[in-house]
Amino acid sequence: MSRALLVLVVALLVCLSVSLFGENFIASRFAYYYDILITIGVNVILATSLNLVNGYTGQFSLGHAGFMAVGAYASASWSNHLDPYVLGWIGGANNPFATNVAFLISMLIAGSLAAIAGFAVGVPSLRLKGDYLAIATLGFGEIIRVAILNTDFVGASRGLSVAGSYTNLFWTYGSVAVCVYVVLGLVHSTYGRGFLTVRDDEVAAEAMGINTTKYKVMAFVVASFFAGIAGALYAHFKAFLTPEGFNFFRSVDVVVFVILGGMGSTIGVIIAAVMLTILPEALRALAHTQFVPPAYQGLLENRLILYSLLLITLMLTRPQGLFGDPVALRKRFTRSRGN
Amino acid sequence: MDSLLKLDRCTIRFGGLTAVANFTMEVGRRELVGLIGPNGAGKTTVFNMVTGVYAPTEGHVLLGGEPLDGLKPYAITGKGIARTFQNVRLFISLSVLDNVKAAFNLHLKHGPMHALTRGRAFLNEEHEIENRTLELLKIFNLDRHRDAMCRSLPYGDQRRLEIVRALATQPKLLLLDEPAAGMNPTEKSNLMRLIEFVQETFDISVLLVEHDMRVVMGICKRIYVLDHGIKIAEGTPEEIRRDPKVIEAYLGEGPGEKE
Numbered sequence: 001m002s003r004a005l006l007v008l009v010v011a012l013l014v015c016l017s018v019s020l021f022g023e024n025f026i027a028s029r030f031a032y033y034y035d036i037l038i039t040i041g042v043n044v045i046l047a048t049s050l051n052l053v054n055g056y057t058g059q060f061s062l063g064h065a066g067f068m069a070v071g072a073y074a075s076a077s078w079s080n081h082l083d084p085y086v087l088g089w090i091g092g093a094n095n096p097f098a099t100n101v102a103f104l105i106s107m108l109i110a111g112s113l114a115a116i117a118g119f120a121v122g123v124p125s126l127r128l129k130g131d132y133l134a135i136a137t138l139g140f141g142e143i144i145r146v147a148i149l150n151t152d153f154v155g156a157s158r159g160l161s162v163a164g165s166y167t168n169l170f171w172t173y174g175s176v177a178v179c180v181y182v183v184l185g186l187v188h189s190t191y192g193r194g195f196l197t198v199r200d201d202e203v204a205a206e207a208m209g210i211n212t213t214k215y216k217v218m219a220f221v222v223a224s225f226f227a228g229i230a231g232a233l234y235a236h237f238k239a240f241l242t243p244e245g246f247n248f249f250r251s252v253d254v255v256v257f258v259i260l261g262g263m264g265s266t267i268g269v270i271i272a273a274v275m276l277t278i279l280p281e282a283l284r285a286l287a288h289t290q291f292v293p294p295a296y297q298g299l300l301e302n303r304l305i306l307y308s309l310l311l312i313t314l315m316l317t318r319p320q321g322l323f324g325d326p327v328a329l330r331k332r333f334t335r336s337r338g339n
Numbered sequence: 340m341d342s343l344l345k346l347d348r349c350t351i352r353f354g355g356l357t358a359v360a361n362f363t364m365e366v367g368r369r370e371l372v373g374l375i376g377p378n379g380a381g382k383t384t385v386f387n388m389v390t391g392v393y394a395p396t397e398g399h400v401l402l403g404g405e406p407l408d409g410l411k412p413y414a415i416t417g418k419g420i421a422r423t424f425q426n427v428r429l430f431i432s433l434s435v436l437d438n439v440k441a442a443f444n445l446h447l448k449h450g451p452m453h454a455l456t457r458g459r460a461f462l463n464e465e466h467e468i469e470n471r472t473l474e475l476l477k478i479f480n481l482d483r484h485r486d487a488m489c490r491s492l493p494y495g496d497q498r499r500l501e502i503v504r505a506l507a508t509q510p511k512l513l514l515l516d517e518p519a520a521g522m523n524p525t526e527k528s529n530l531m532r533l534i535e536f537v538q539e540t541f542d543i544s545v546l547l548v549e550h551d552m553r554v555v556m557g558i559c560k561r562i563y564v565l566d567h568g569i570k571i572a573e574g575t576p577e578e579i580r581r582d583p584k585v586i587e588a589y590l591g592e593g594p595g596e597k598e
Contacts, residue, residue, distance in 0.1 A: 002457035182455060189454035189461075190468050193433070193441045200430035207390065207424075209416035209445030209508050218451065264432070 004185060011177040019170030026169075038237050040277045041172035042230045045179045047257035047273040048266060049226035052183050054255065055263035057219040058199025059126070060134040064227050065250035066141030067114045071228025072235040072246070073154050075110035076162040079103075079236070083163060103166035107175075107232040114228025115221045117144075122220035126213060141251050148243045159242040167237035175233060179226045184266055186222070195219055199264070260314060262324025272322060280307060341368045342404075343544050344389065344420075344512055349398035351384060358384045359568045361398075366512065366544050371534070373559030374548045375579075377588055381568040382548045383425070386516055389546075390422050391415040402512070417445060421510035423501045425517045429489040435500060436485045439472045442507035475503050478540070495526050502537060512544045513537065519551045527551065531558050552589070556580065564588065 027034045046064060053061045083102050091098035125136040154160050186192040194215045197205040202212050235241055253276075261272030286292065287300035299305060314322075344366040351359045359381040366372045376382050387393045389400055391412040400407045402418055410418070430438050453461040476482040479499050484492060489500060498518060505513055515534065519527050535558055538545045549555050555562060556576045564572040564579060566588040572579055579585055 002462065005457055185455045185457070186451055189449075190440055190443055190447055190465060191449060191451055191454050193437060194444050196433060196437075197430050197441045197444075200432050201428050203412075204424065204428040204430065205441075206412040207416060207422050207428075208442045208504065209413050210441070211411075211413045 004181070008177060008181045011181075012174050015170045015173040015177065018173075019168050023168055023170075036278065036281055037169070038167060038172050038233070040274050041169075041176050042234050042237075043254075043257065043273040043277050044176050044270050045226055045230040045233070046254045047261065047269045048176075048179050048183055049223040049230075050254050051258050051261075051263065051266060051269045052186070052195070053219045053223045054258050055265070055269065056183075056187055056195045056199065057216060058263075059216060059219070060130060061137040061220070061223070062134045062248075062251050062255060063121070063137030063139075063141035063144075064223070064254045065246040065248070066137075066144040067118055067224040067227035068231040068234070068250070069141075069144050069148060069243070069246035070117045070224075071110035071114040071231025072241055073148060073160065073231075074113040074228070075106045075232035076160055076235040076241055077154060078106045078109050079166075080160075080163045099164065099166060100171075103164070103171060103232075103236065106166075106236070107171070107229055110232035110235075111225040111228040114231065115225040118221045118224025118227075119217065122217045122224075126216040126220065138248065138251070141246075141248060145243050145246055148246075155241075157243065159240055162235050162239045162241060165236055165239050167233045172233055172237075175226075175229050179229070180266060180270070182222065182226075187266075196264075256311065260311065260321055262321030265321065265323040268321055268323025276307075279310070283307075342366070343368045343370075343402065344546065345401040345404075346385070346389070347399045347401060349385075349388060349395040349400065351388060351393055352396045357568055359388070359565075362565070362568075362570055364563050364570070364573070366546050368511075368544055369538070369542060370561070371538050371545045371547065371559050373555035373562040374546060374565065375550060375552065375555050375562060376565035377550065379567075380565040380588075382550070382565055383516065384568075385565070386422070386514060386548050389415075389514060390420060416508055416510075419509070419511035420514060421505035421508045421512070422514040423498070423505055423516055423518060425520055427494075427497045427501055429497060429501060429504070431488075431490050433489065434486050435476070435481060435489050435492065436469075436472060438489050438500060439475060439504050439507050440468055442504045443468045443472065445508045472507065475507060479503050494521065495529070498522075498530070499533065502533070506537070506541060510543060512546065513541075514546045514548070516548050517550065518547070519549055519554045527554055530554065534558055 026037070046068065050061065050064045053059050079102070083106070086102045086105060087093050087098050090101055093099065121137065121140045125133060125140070128136055148154055149157050187195060194205070194210050197208065197210055198212045198215050205212050257273040257276060258269050260276065261269035283300050283306055287297045292300060342365045346362055346364045349359060349362045350357065362385065364374070374382055374385060384393065388395050391407065391410050391414070394409065402420065405418070407415055407418065430441060433441065447464070449461045449464055473482055473485070476485060479502070481496060481500060481503065484496065489497060492500065502515070518534070519530055522530060531554055534545060534547065537543075547555060547559060556579070559576065562574065562576060562579045563570060564582070564585050571584045571588060572582045574582070
């Protein structure tokens with residue numbers, strides 16, 4: 001077994017043992033932190049997967065929440081309608097093995113459907129470049145949201161209750177590990193260097209025999225798959241879905257993780273996702289300490305103000321992101337040169 | 340002549356403008372051919388027609404007798420035509436080593452799934468690609484820069500790296516688009532020796548598009564001359580040098596003639 005694969009297996013085993021021995025303790029004693037922990041995991045998956053498209057392949061997708069919604073609603077609908085049968089075959093709702101297998105199936109269905117959506121959106125829209133692609137993917141995200149809003153089968157604007165709160169630390173962080181492994185594994189190979197060449201110079205990449213369209217679609221499909229997985233985890237954690245949970249701002253959040261962390265740096269993007277998930281909670285906690293005069297509590301609690309200031313400061317001082325490569329950024333904002 | 344590349348009466352029009360008209364040329368196997376012409380003569384258009392960036396409005400481009408009609412640029416590279424760019428276009432965020440490795444992508448046996456399972460065969464192929472890249476870099480004396488970012492290389496080295504990258508796709512025909520642009524006389528002499536060296540070492544055909552007469556005259560066995568999209572001469576350097584039409588195109592009309 002190669003070293004990379006070994007690291008993945010070890011990571012999965014660590015997740016499994018933490019989940020087996022610590023899950024109930026954390027969830028019951030520190031429910032609030034448990035909640036944040038799961039949210040961090042979901043956000044890291046979203047950020048890492050979007051980084052494959054926006055960072056490594058140099059495309060600009062603004063529709064990640066749309067793919068997440070596809071996954072969340074697919075997984076929820078599957079579990080609501082078909083879990084009784086699945087559980088019936090493999091050992092009943094009280095059998096932990098059976099429920100976990102049922103969740104795995106539900107997650108894979110969610111990922112696959114999101115990947116299919118990614119393919120369907122990617123093939124036509126990846127002919128577009130830069131801002132135009134951003135607008136097309138933004139449009140897709142909104143279409144998904146409005147479609148859900150008007151589909152009675154998934155609860156429309158009333159929202160959708162999800163049967164089975166299956167999401168736990170193992171599935172969340174196991175998915176994080178797999179997602180990071182897949183993105184890094186792809187990029188660190190001769191095959192995957194194709195993604196970087198598409199970002200750097202499409203014309204030169206084509207001249208080297210690289211089918212740039214295929215790479216863009218590939219990046220899109222893989223990213224959508226993991227957005228779907230993140231959606232499934234989210235659905236089975238919150239146990240209740242509304243179309244508003246997947247609006248444009250959700251997509252923007254993920255793009256901010258990627259830009260702040262540094263496009264094309266997996267570690268940077270992960271750190272940004274973790275930090276920006278904790279930050280609003282930390283600000284709220286800070287607002288209620290004795291150090292903050294009551295008059296300023298509102299300012300800190302209204303986290304969006306400080307959050308925005310922080311982003312502006314970071315973008316002014318480090319436009320390439322915390323761990324980003326400045327070259328990749330320059331490329332992003334310069335028009336492609338004529339030949 | 341054993342023909343490798345053939346342009347058969349190619350015409351290309353952009354709206355009402357005929358950029359290249361009824362152009363026929365051939366490049367034989369292991370031949371070093373030059374295509375020259377003053378600025379705006381249509382050299383780069385011919386180049387883009389061969390590499391699939393533009394499709395000819397009329398006529399065909401054939402490689403080894405096989406028409407390249409409708410193929411995308413990456414597919415044409417797959418058939419064995421590699422190119423360099425007039426303004427160097429390296430992959431700027433990749434190291435020197437990775438720039439060349441990226442070009443091995445074309446003949447890769449393994450796909451994305453192998454990259455994830457990382458089996459022995461996959462690792463062996465990666466290892467082999469690394470070795471072959473280093474060999475290529477060594478031939479061109481670039482191996483000491485292997486881990487440098489390509490944008491930090493001196494201009495001449497960047498040009499050479501572009502040639503190495505093109506060679507990594509294992510072409511039958513190498514197209515060089517104005518490789519002498521922006522070079523001083525010493526660099527030009529080095530470049531001429533380099534092109535001859537590449538042609539001999541890798542046993543390939545080279546089509547050189549250039550407007551620097553000295554470079555083309557110095558190394559090409561046969562030369563085509565384009566002016567305003569029309570072929571005005573073809574032949575050996577000696578014949579071209581004496582051709583009145585070529586002299587006129589380059590130096591203007593002779594004294595006493597009407598404008």
